[in-house]
Amino acid sequence: MNWKVLLAGLVLVLPLVWVLGSGFGNDPTYIPSPLIGKPAPEFELPVLDGDGQTVRLSSLQGKPVFVNFWATWCGTCGVEHPSLIALAKRYEGRAQFIGIAYLDKEDNLRAWLKSHGGMHFPSLIDVGSAAAVAYGVGRLPESYLIDQSGVIREKYFGAIDPYKVIEDLEALW
Amino acid sequence: MLGRLGELFALLGLAAATAGGVTGFVAGRTGSHALLRVTQRLSSAFSSAMFAAFLVMEYALFTHDFSVKYVSKVGSLASPTHITLVSLWSSLEGSILLWGAVLGAFVAVFAAWSRDRHPETTPWALGTMLWVCAFFAFLIAGPANPFTPAPDPVPTDGPGPNPLLQNHWLMIVHPPMLYLGYVGMTGPFGMAIGALISGRLGPAWTQALRKAILVPWGFLTVGIILGGWWAYDVLGWGGYWAWDPVENASFLPWLTATAALHAAMLPSRRDTMKGWTVTLVLVTFLLTLLGTFMTRSGVFNSVHSFTQSEIGPIFLVFLAICLVACVLLLASRIDKLAGEGEAPAPVSRESSFLVNNLLLVALTFTVLVGTTFPLIMEAAKDVRLSVGEPYFNRVAMPIGVALLFLMGVGPALPWGEPGPGRLVRALGPPTGAALAALGVGWALGVDTPWTMATMATGGFASWVTVREMVAPVLLRVREKGESPVVALGRAFRRGHRRYGGYLVHVGIIMIIVAIAVSHAYRKDVEVTLAAGEATTFGDYRFTFDEIDTVRESHRQRQEAVVSVEGPGGPFTLRPALNHYSAAMNAIGSPSVKSMLRRDVYASVLSIAPDERQVGLHLYLTPGVIWLWIGGAVCVLGTLVALMPPPQKRAEAA
Amino acid sequence: MVTLLFTLLAAPAAAEAPVAASASAVGLDPTPIIGAPEGPPLQGEALTDATVETARKLRCPTCQGMSVAESPAEGARAMKDEVRKLRAQGYSDQQSLDFFEASYGEFILLEPHKKGANLALWVTPAAVALAGLALVALRVRKSPPTHPAPPSGAAGADPYLDRVRQEIES
Numbered sequence: 001m002n003w004k005v006l007l008a009g010l011v012l013v014l015p016l017v018w019v020l021g022s023g024f025g026n027d028p029t030y031i032p033s034p035l036i037g038k039p040a041p042e043f044e045l046p047v048l049d050g051d052g053q054t055v056r057l058s059s060l061q062g063k064p065v066f067v068n069f070w071a072t073w074c075g076t077c078g079v080e081h082p083s084l085i086a087l088a089k090r091y092e093g094r095a096q097f098i099g100i101a102y103l104d105k106e107d108n109l110r111a112w113l114k115s116h117g118g119m120h121f122p123s124l125i126d127v128g129s130a131a132a133v134a135y136g137v138g139r140l141p142e143s144y145l146i147d148q149s150g151v152i153r154e155k156y157f158g159a160i161d162p163y164k165v166i167e168d169l170e171a172l173w
Numbered sequence: 174m175l176g177r178l179g180e181l182f183a184l185l186g187l188a189a190a191t192a193g194g195v196t197g198f199v200a201g202r203t204g205s206h207a208l209l210r211v212t213q214r215l216s217s218a219f220s221s222a223m224f225a226a227f228l229v230m231e232y233a234l235f236t237h238d239f240s241v242k243y244v245s246k247v248g249s250l251a252s253p254t255h256i257t258l259v260s261l262w263s264s265l266e267g268s269i270l271l272w273g274a275v276l277g278a279f280v281a282v283f284a285a286w287s288r289d290r291h292p293e294t295t296p297w298a299l300g301t302m303l304w305v306c307a308f309f310a311f312l313i314a315g316p317a318n319p320f321t322p323a324p325d326p327v328p329t330d331g332p333g334p335n336p337l338l339q340n341h342w343l344m345i346v347h348p349p350m351l352y353l354g355y356v357g358m359t360g361p362f363g364m365a366i367g368a369l370i371s372g373r374l375g376p377a378w379t380q381a382l383r384k385a386i387l388v389p390w391g392f393l394t395v396g397i398i399l400g401g402w403w404a405y406d407v408l409g410w411g412g413y414w415a416w417d418p419v420e421n422a423s424f425l426p427w428l429t430a431t432a433a434l435h436a437a438m439l440p441s442r443r444d445t446m447k448g449w450t451v452t453l454v455l456v457t458f459l460l461t462l463l464g465t466f467m468t469r470s471g472v473f474n475s476v477h478s479f480t481q482s483e484i485g486p487i488f489l490v491f492l493a494i495c496l497v498a499c500v501l502l503l504a505s506r507i508d509k510l511a512g513e514g515e516a517p518a519p520v521s522r523e524s525s526f527l528v529n530n531l532l533l534v535a536l537t538f539t540v541l542v543g544t545t546f547p548l549i550m551e552a553a554k555d556v557r558l559s560v561g562e563p564y565f566n567r568v569a570m571p572i573g574v575a576l577l578f579l580m581g582v583g584p585a586l587p588w589g590e591p592g593p594g595r596l597v598r599a600l601g602p603p604t605g606a607a608l609a610a611l612g613v614g615w616a617l618g619v620d621t622p623w624t625m626a627t628m629a630t631g632g633f634a635s636w637v638t639v640r641e642m643v644a645p646v647l648l649r650v651r652e653k654g655e656s657p658v659v660a661l662g663r664a665f666r667r668g669h670r671r672y673g674g675y676l677v678h679v680g681i682i683m684i685i686v687a688i689a690v691s692h693a694y695r696k697d698v699e700v701t702l703a704a705g706e707a708t709t710f711g712d713y714r715f716t717f718d719e720i721d722t723v724r725e726s727h728r729q730r731q732e733a734v735v736s737v738e739g740p741g742g743p744f745t746l747r748p749a750l751n752h753y754s755a756a757m758n759a760i761g762s763p764s765v766k767s768m769l770r771r772d773v774y775a776s777v778l779s780i781a782p783d784e785r786q787v788g789l790h791l792y793l794t795p796g797v798i799w800l801w802i803g804g805a806v807c808v809l810g811t812l813v814a815l816m817p818p819p820q821k822r823a824e825a826a
Numbered sequence: 827m828v829t830l831l832f833t834l835l836a837a838p839a840a841a842e843a844p845v846a847a848s849a850s851a852v853g854l855d856p857t858p859i860i861g862a863p864e865g866p867p868l869q870g871e872a873l874t875d876a877t878v879e880t881a882r883k884l885r886c887p888t889c890q891g892m893s894v895a896e897s898p899a900e901g902a903r904a905m906k907d908e909v910r911k912l913r914a915q916g917y918s919d920q921q922s923l924d925f926f927e928a929s930y931g932e933f934i935l936l937e938p939h940k941k942g943a944n945l946a947l948w949v950t951p952a953a954v955a956l957a958g959l960a961l962v963a964l965r966v967r968k969s970p971p972t973h974p975a976p977p978s979g980a981a982g983a984d985p986y987l988d989r990v991r992q993e994i995e996s
Contacts, residue, residue, distance in 0.1 A: 021493075024485060138901065139901075562882070778898065
C-alpha cells in the first residue's frame with residue numbers, strides 16, 4: 001500500500017463527494033437577498049392607468065407594504081395572482097399591496113389584468129427598470145415584505161405561498 | 174407495446190453487463206480462458222441489447238408513438254423528420270439511452286480488438302468496462318427509464334424538443350460527439366484498471382492505451398469546439414465560451430486526457446511515469462462522470478443543465494464508489510507498476526513533458542476549484558457567490574500561454590541531456606519567428622500584453638512545429654536522394670503518428686491565438702434602426718432594410734434583413750427572432766459573416782410590432798474563424814495519428 | 827374601490843414632479859448606498875467602454891453564468907442600462923459594482939471578493955501548481971542521468987538531425 005497516494009487521493013476525493021452531495025435539495029436559483037433587514041430602497045413610480053399619478057414608497061410608511069414584481073410574460077405570475085388578490089382583500093386597510101410591472105408594455109398589462117380577475121391593488125410601472133435593479137430582482141415573480149418602518153423583512157422567490165405571507169404579515173403586528 | 178420491448182432490451186443489457194462484470198473479474202483472477210470467452214460473449218450481448226433499445230426508441234419517435242412517455246415529452250407531429258430523430262438526445266432519459274448505445278459500441282470495439290491479446294490484462298479491463306455498462310444499463314432500465322408508458326389517456330401530440338435545440342444543425346452533431354468523447358473514456362479507464370490490477374503495462378498495452386485515449390479525445394475535441402460554435406451561432410451574444418459549469422465539465426476531462434496522451438508517450442520511450450499515466454487515465458474517466466453529474470443533477474447552475482432529476486443522488490453514489498475505488502486501487506497497486514526509469518535532465522524533452530503535465534493538471538485543478546467553489550461556499554458558509562469568466566480568464570490565460578510556449582520549446586528540445594550549444598542552435602531560429610509574429614501582431618494593432626505574449630509564443634511554436642514536419646523530408650531528400658514529393662510521402666507514412674501529433678499542435682496554436690485575439694479585440698454596439706436607416710460601426714455601415722417573415726412547420730421566423738458595406742462586403746446579414754409554439758419568449762438566432770480577419774455578427778434584440786423598427790446588437794470579432802479551422806486541423810491530425818501503420822495496411826491489402 | 831385606494835395612495839405623490847418625463851425623477855438615488863460619484867460624468871465612447879467594463883463583471887441573474895454585458899436576456903439589458911446610468915453620472919467601476927452587490931448580494935459579481943475564505947479560490951490552485959513544480963524539479967534533479975545522450979547515428983554531425991532520424995526510424 002502506497003500511503004502517500006492513499007492520503008493524497010482521499011484528501012482530494014472525500015471533500016469533493018461531500019461538496020457535491022451537499023448541493024442536493026438546494027435550489028441553485030434561490031439567492032437570499034442581502035436587503036433583508038435593511039431599509040427598503042425608495043422609489044417613486046407611475047401608476048398604471050393612474051392619469052400620471054405616482055406612488056412614492058415613503059408615503060406608505062406606517063403600514064406593512066407587500067411589493068410584488070411581475071410581468072405579463074412571466075407564467076408563474078399568473079399562478080400566484082389569485083393569492084395576491086385574496087391577500088390584498090384580506091388585509092385591506094391594514095397592509096398595502098403593490099404590483100410593480102417589470103419590462104412590460106401598458107397595453108399588455110391592462111389586457112392581462114383584465115383576464116386575471118381585474119385590478120384589485122395598484123400596479124406601478126417600473127420605468128427604466130430602476131426599481132427592479134434596486135431590489136435585486138432576478139427571475140420573476142419576486143415579492144418583498146416591507147414592515148411599518150420601511151425595513152425589508154422577507155423576500156419571496158417564485159409564486160408566493162399565501163400562508164407563509166400571512167404568517168409573516170401577522171408577525172409584524 | 175414498443176415501450177415494453179425497449180424495456181426488455183434494457184433489462185437484457187443490464188443482465189448481460191452484470192454477468193459479464195462478474196465473469197470478467199473471475200476470469201482475471203483465475204486466468205480461465207473459457208470464462209474470458211463467456212465475458213466477451215456477454216459484452217457482445219450488452220452491445221446488441223443497447224443498440225436494439227436505441228433503435229426501438231428511434232422507431233417510437235419516428236412513428237410518433239405517444240404511448241411512450243418520452244416520445245410524448247419530446248416528440249411533436251409538427252417537427253420535421255430530422256428533428257424527430259435527434260430529439261432522442263434532447264432530454265435526460267434519451268441522452269442516457271444514447272450514452273448506453275455509444276457505450277455498447279465502444280465495448281464491442283474493445284472486445285473485438287482484445288479477443289486474442291493480453292490474456293492477463295484483458296479480462297480485468299473488459300470486466301471493468303462491463304461494470305460501468307451495468308450501471309448505465311441500470312439507469313436506463315430503472316431510474317432514467319425512457320420507455321415508461323405515457324399516463325392515460327395517451328396524448329395525441331407532444332410539445333417537441335426544447336426550441337433552443339431545434340435552432341441549429343450543430344445541435345444534431347454536437348451532443349453525440351461529446352458523448353462519444355465522454356463515453357469513450359470508459360475504454361482507457363478499463364484498460365488502465367486492467368493494467369493496475371494485473372500489474373502489467375508493457376509497450377504494447379501502452380500503445381493500445383494511447384490509441385484508446387486518442388479516439389475519444391478526438392471526439393471530445395470536436396464536441397467541445399462544436400459546442401462553442403453552436404453557442405456562437407445560436408445564443409447570439411457574440412461569444413463561444415462562457416466558463417459555464419457544463420462547459421467546464423467537458424473541458425476538464427479533455428485537459429487530463431491531453432495530459433495522459435503526452436504522459437503515455439514517455440513510457441514507450443523510457444520506462445518512467447507509468448503510474449502517473451494510469452492515474453491521469455483514471456482521473457479523466459472520473460471527470461467524465463463528474464461532468465455528467467454536473468449536467469444532470471440539478472446541483473449546478475447552468476444554461477445547459479437538464480432539469481432537476483432524480484438520478485442525481487444515484488449518480489453521486491456511483492461517482493463516489495468509483496472515486497474511492499480508484500484511490501484504493503491506485504494506492505495499493507501503483508508501486509507494482511512503476512518502472513525503474515531514470516530521471517530526466519533539467520532541460521531535456523522529458524522535463525518538458527513533465528511540465529506540460531503539470532500545467533495541464535494545474536489548469537484542471539483550477540477549473541475544478543472554480544466550478545465547484547460556489548457549491549463549497551454554500552455548503553461550508555451558506556454564502557452564495559459566482560465564479561465566472563473574469564476569474565477563469567485570469568487564471569487560464571497565463572497557463573494557456575505557458576502551454577503554447579511549451580508546445581514550441583518541447584519539440585525543439587533534444588531527448589536526454591543537451592549541451593548549451595545544442596540548446597542555442599535549437600532555440601535560436603524559433604525565437605526569430607516569435608519576434609516576427611510579434612511584429613505582425615503589432616502591425617495589425619495588437620497591443621495588450623497577454624495577446625502579445627500569445628502572438629510571440631504562437632510564432633515560436635509554429636516555427637518549431639513546421640520545422641519538425643519539414644525536417645524529415647529534407648533529410649530524406651539530402652541523404653537518400655529522393656524527390657521532395659516522394660520524401661514527403663514516405664516520411665509521412667513512416668512517421669504518421671508524429672505528423673498527426675504536430676498537426677494537432679498546429680490546430681491548438683491556431684485556437685489559442687484565435688481565442689486571445691478575439692477575446693481582446695471584440696467590439697460591440699447596440700443600435701435601434703428604423704426601416705431604411707443606417708449606422709456606422711467600425712469599418713462597416715449597416716442598413717436595416719426590412720423584416721422578412723418565414724413560416725415553417727414548427728416555427729415562425731422573423732428575419733431582419735440588414736445590408737452591410739465595408740471590407741469584404743457588401744453582404745447581407747439576416748439575424749432573426751424565432752417563435753415556437755411551445756416557448757413563451759421568442760428565441761433569437763444571430764447571423765454571422767465569417768471572414769479570415771474578422772467576423773461581422775448581428776443579433777436581433779427586438780422587433781417593433783409594426784416591423785418598421787428593429788433593435789440590433791452588432792459585433793466585430795477578429796479571428797474567430799480560426800477557432801473552427803484550428804478545430805478541423807485537430808481532427809485531421811487525430812485521424813492521421815490513428816492511421817494504421819504501413820505494414821498493417823499492406824497486410825490488409 | 828380600487829380608485830379610492832389609488833387616490834389615497836397617490837395623493838401625497840401627486841403634488842410632486844410629474845412622472846416619467848425624466849428617468850431620474852423615477853429612478854433611485856444611489857447616493858445613500860454608494861456615496862457621491864468618484865469620477866467625472868462620462869459620455870460617448872468613454873461611457874460605452876466603461877459600461878462594458880462594469881457589465882462584464884456582473885452576472886446576469888436570469889441566465890446564470892453569463893455576464894450582463896453579453897446576455898441578450900431582457901433583465902440583463904435592464905441591468906446594463908442601470909450600469910450605463912451610473913457610469914454616466916461618474917460612479918466608478920467599483921462603486922457601480924457595489925451598487926449592484928447591495929441589492930443582489932455577492933452572487934451578482936462574476937469574480938468574488940478577494941478576501942476571507944474566498945482567497946482559497948486563488949491560493950489552492952497556486953499552491954497545487956507550486957507543489958507540482960517542486961515535485962517535477964525534485965524528480966528531474968534527484969538523480970542526474972548517468973547515460974549519455976542517445977548514441978549518434980552514422981552522420982553524427984548534427985545532433986538535431988540525428989534525433990529526427992531516430993524518431994522517424996523508430
